[in-house]
Amino acid sequence: MNAYLPELRRQGLLARPAWDLFDRMFEDFGLGLAKDKEWVPSLDVAENEGEYVVTAEIPGLAKEDIDISLSEGLLTIKGEKKQEKKEETDTYHVVERSYGSFSRSLRVPNGVDLGGVKAETADGVLKIVLPKTEEEKTRKIEIT
Known part of the structure; x- marks a missing residue:
């Protein structure tokens, strides 16, 4: 429809x-x-047996332009996509790319190993891995 x-x-x-x-x-x-x-990166959140994975699209951002924090169960990703310096001789007819600062926050489930959180960026994609603690990992429960 x-x-x-x-x-x-x-x-x-x-x-x-x-x-x-x-x-x-x-x-x-x-x-x-x-x-x-304003511009806000898109996020994917996935879960597997041992970890949560947050993936964000951040094209054009260097790792120095991104700030990631995890406090009281809230994962916050902040950053700024800076506009390229325009030459005075250039005449722009269409400008579709977005610029500016952003902030995205997600509630993280209990049972995340804070010491094992890792973040990496490649090809315009930020990947944050939040490992689960041993207690939170899925266990098979037998029915008696």
Whole structure:
């Protein structure tokens, strides 16, 4: 159904003012659906038997531009994507790349080994590995 929305709007079959009101509601709550909002990296969170893995897309950022902290069960990733210096002779017709500072926070489950947390970056992807403590690792429970 979502694929048909632009075509329905184009044909005038879907009232645009109602959608504008809907979009503004999300903007008021700061949920970031508007296209002119600041840049925020996308995250994936995965879990396997021994660890949690957080992966973030951070193209164009050096590791020096990223700050990662884990405090009271809250993993916070902060950084800044700096805009390249524009030459005075260049005339830009379209600028689609986003710049600015960002901050993303995730609640981390209990049972993470804080001493074993590792982070690495390669090819514009940040990978944070949060190992589970021995107590949190999955154990098979036999039914008697």
